[in-house]
Amino acid sequence: MELSKSALLRDLPSVDAVLKSGVAKPLFERFGRVAVTDAIRGVLAETRATLKSGTSRLPSTEELVALAQARLADDDRSTLRPLFNLTGTVLHTNLGRALIAEAAIEAAVEAMRDPVTLEFDLAGGKRGERDDHIRGLLCELTGAEDATVVNNNAAAVLLALNTLACGREAIVSRGELIEIGGAFRMPDIMARAGAKLVEVGTTNRTHAKDYRAALSAATGVILKVHTSNYRILGFTSEVGAPELAEIASAANVPLLNDLGSGSLIDLSAFGMQREPTVHEAVAEGADIVTFSGDKLLGGPQAGFIVGKRELITAINRNPMKRALRVDKIRLAAIEATLKLYRDPDRLVERLPTLRLLARTRADIEAQALRILPAVQSAVGPDFVVGPCECQSQIGSGALPLDTVDSAGIAIRPQSGGTALERLTAALRSLPRPVIGRLDDGALILDLRCLTDEAEFLSVLATLDHGISA
Numbered sequence: 001m002e003l004s005k006s007a008l009l010r011d012l013p014s015v016d017a018v019l020k021s022g023v024a025k026p027l028f029e030r031f032g033r034v035a036v037t038d039a040i041r042g043v044l045a046e047t048r049a050t051l052k053s054g055t056s057r058l059p060s061t062e063e064l065v066a067l068a069q070a071r072l073a074d075d076d077r078s079t080l081r082p083l084f085n086l087t088g089t090v091l092h093t094n095l096g097r098a099l100i101a102e103a104a105i106e107a108a109v110e111a112m113r114d115p116v117t118l119e120f121d122l123a124g125g126k127r128g129e130r131d132d133h134i135r136g137l138l139c140e141l142t143g144a145e146d147a148t149v150v151n152n153n154a155a156a157v158l159l160a161l162n163t164l165a166c167g168r169e170a171i172v173s174r175g176e177l178i179e180i181g182g183a184f185r186m187p188d189i190m191a192r193a194g195a196k197l198v199e200v201g202t203t204n205r206t207h208a209k210d211y212r213a214a215l216s217a218a219t220g221v222i223l224k225v226h227t228s229n230y231r232i233l234g235f236t237s238e239v240g241a242p243e244l245a246e247i248a249s250a251a252n253v254p255l256l257n258d259l260g261s262g263s264l265i266d267l268s269a270f271g272m273q274r275e276p277t278v279h280e281a282v283a284e285g286a287d288i289v290t291f292s293g294d295k296l297l298g299g300p301q302a303g304f305i306v307g308k309r310e311l312i313t314a315i316n317r318n319p320m321k322r323a324l325r326v327d328k329i330r331l332a333a334i335e336a337t338l339k340l341y342r343d344p345d346r347l348v349e350r351l352p353t354l355r356l357l358a359r360t361r362a363d364i365e366a367q368a369l370r371i372l373p374a375v376q377s378a379v380g381p382d383f384v385v386g387p388c389e390c391q392s393q394i395g396s397g398a399l400p401l402d403t404v405d406s407a408g409i410a411i412r413p414q415s416g417g418t419a420l421e422r423l424t425a426a427l428r429s430l431p432r433p434v435i436g437r438l439d440d441g442a443l444i445l446d447l448r449c450l451t452d453e454a455e456f457l458s459v460l461a462t463l464d465h466g467i468s469a
Contacts, residue, residue, distance in 0.1 A: 008051045008058050015041050023065045031072045039068040039075075083433040084456055088406060088446030090356050091395035095435070097294045097301070099352035101340060104299060104333035111332035118328045131316070133331055137338040141264050142278045144289070144306035148316055149334065150324040154189065156290040156303030157258050159324055161193035161221065163315045164254055164288070168220025170195040173206040173238065176225035186225060195220060205237040208247060215251045222248045224257045224286070226276070241276070245285025254287035254311060262291020262304070264341050270348075270358050272394070273402040278306065287311055296394070298353035299337035300330050356449055357394065357404060364447050365407040371457060375409055375445070378463045382419060384412045390446040408446040432459045 018024055018040050019033075027036045043064055051058070059067070083095065091097045100108075110116075121128035131148050138147035150156050161170060170190055177186050177199065190197050196218075200210035211222060224244055239247075241257055248255035259281055268274040275296075281289045288311055293302030303324075305315060315321065326334070340350050348354045368387045376385040388410040391403035413419035420443060427434040427443075432455070436445040450456055 004056060005051060005054075008056070009048065011058055012044065012048060012051065013061060013064070015044060018044070018061055018064055018068075021061050021065065023062050024068075027065070027069055027072065031076065035072060035075075036068065039071045040064065042071065043067045081433065083435055084459075085449045086408070086434060086436045086445040086447060088390055088392045088408070088437060088444070088448060089395035090353065090392060090404075090449060091295055093395065097395075098298045099356075100300060100333060101298065101337055101351050103340060103350065104336040107332040107336035108300075108329045111328045116328050116332070118331070130325065130328075130331060133335050134338060137335065138304060138306055141338060141341055142289070142306045143282045144308075146309040146312035147304065147306040148312055148321070149293075149326055149331070150303045150305070150321070151326055151330075152294075152301050153258070153260065153262075153290055153292040153303040155324040156305045157186075157256075158189050158193050159315055159318060159320050160256055160288050160290060160305055161190055161195045161223070162320055163318045164256065164311070165196075165220030166194035168195065169198045169214075169216065169218045170221050170223050171198045171200055171211055171214045171219060172223040172225065173201045173210075174199045175201060175203050175206055175238065176223075176227055178225055178227055190223075206239060207237060208239050208243055211239060211244065211247050215247075215253070219251065219253050222251075222253060222255050224255065226257070226259045226261075241281060241284040241286060245287075248287070249285065254308075255285065256288045256290070257281050257284075257286035259289060259291040261295040263296040265344065265347070267296070267357075270354065271404065272357070278304075282306060288315075293334060293337070296353070297337070298351045300333045302326060302330065302334055356451075359406075359448055361389075361405040361407055367447050367450065367453065368407050368409050371447075371453065372409060374457050374460060375411070378460045379411055379423060382414050383423065384414060386410055386412075388442075388444065390444065390448070392446055392448045404448070406446050406448045408444055408448075411443040411445070412441060426464055430459050430462060434460070 015037065019037060024036065024040070031039075047059060047064065085092055085095050087095070089095075117128065119128050119130050120126075134149055135147050138144065138149075150159055172186070172190075187197055198214050198219075200206060200214045222244060224241055241255075245255050259276065259278060261275075263275055263277050264279070266274060266277060278289055278291055286307065288305060288307035290303060290305050291297070293299040293304060305312065337351075340347055343350075348358050365387065372385060372387060376383075379385060386409070388408055390406040390408045392406040393403055411420075411423065413423075420438070420441070424436070424438070424443060427436070434445070434456075436443050438444070
């Protein structure tokens with residue numbers, strides 16, 4: 001046995017010999033000589049260890065190169081991997097929120113390829129402002145006097161508060177001191193902005209007199225926060241934006257209305273609960289309105305600040321603005337997305353977020369029945385697969401109590417144990433992972449967001465049938 005081991009180890013080719021083989025050469029162009037050399041060296045080290053442990057077969061050079069190629073391909077794969085979002089949450093924060101419209105993708109790609117007029121005025125031949133690319137569109141769509149953009153809505157609130165209330169008081173209802181994902185809390189943002197928090201009212205009831213009583217010479221801003229990620233039900237009372245605007249105007253302090261998700265259109269047309277639009281918030285008298293770009297608006301991650309011209313000017317002069325600005329790629333995608341709203345008749349067709357939310361349950365049910373046999377074949381006989389009704393969520397804190405009728409596929413194990421956990425792990429390991437949700441002992445695949453049915457079936461066909469073993 002020892003002689004056999006020695007012979008096998010002696011016949012194991014060197015790194016240089018494998019590199020000079022014809023089968024290794026195609027790897028150089030794709031991965032580079034340094035990476036290929038390191039991969040082959042690693043494969044040979046593992047093979048040497050295996051031979052020493054008693055394996056009596058020496059891999060061929062072709063097999064060694066194939067192992068190196070697999071290792072290189074795995075290392076080269078992006079960690080930002082496309083997947084199938086079958087969770088039933090359309091705007092899933094952990095999965096990237098809104099899908100970008102094709103027009104926005106094309107605009108972003110064009111901006112990446114060449115120099116662009118990011119901060120250059122072609123007419124005057126002088127330096128321009130990057131906000132000019134979207135300012136007119138935002139004012140047109142919201143009715144605001146002026147507008148600016150930063151990298152997300154949290155940054156928008158931070159920048160606005162720091163500009164309007166740094167070293168001063170910011171009055172806000174106790175029931176609006178929200179916490180959103182990642183332990184992000186409104187009081188913390190206010191503190192970082194340099195504003196002194198003044199809470200008024202109670203958790204469930206706040207009145208106009210509470211705001212008036214809190215006003216003082218130290219007041220910098222009245223803040224209204226749209227509680228987009230929760231609702232308080234029962235014995236409740238809040239002061240609406242129009243009345244708050246009157247209170248703020250009488251006291252000569254600005255009203256900042258943070259809409260959170262924000263929407264440029266009335267979503268009730270799609271069967272969802274009616275939310276205040278940005279245009280309405282501006283018309284109701286808010287001096288500044290902040291909202292997101294990557295949620296209900298359906299664009300890339302961004303935070304918009306719209307409102308009175310003199311206040312937007314002050315916000316743009318804040319040194320923090322430079323630290324929070326967006327680059328040319330995102331700005332191009334934002335501009336293209338906003339332009340889609342100029343054609344409301346074709347908005348659902350062209351904006352993925354609205355297209356997904358507008359899908360009918362009948363359409364999704366038909367899809368579920370169509371692909372059900374393929375799903376059953378892929379998961380094997382140890383699972384029972386059947387159609388099911390679902391309630392999709394909008395997600396990302398938008399319309400938390402509102403769901404959309406949907407349909408999907410429920411996968412249940414024939415017996416207990418860890419079969420379901422192994423299945424979900426196997427689905428996550430597919431070339432394009434499949435992510436569903438666990439509910440009442442079943443894996444639910446909500447099909448509302450399944451747009452590429454052919455690709456899904458192709459990927460599902462590669463599922464390992466040993467998952468139930």
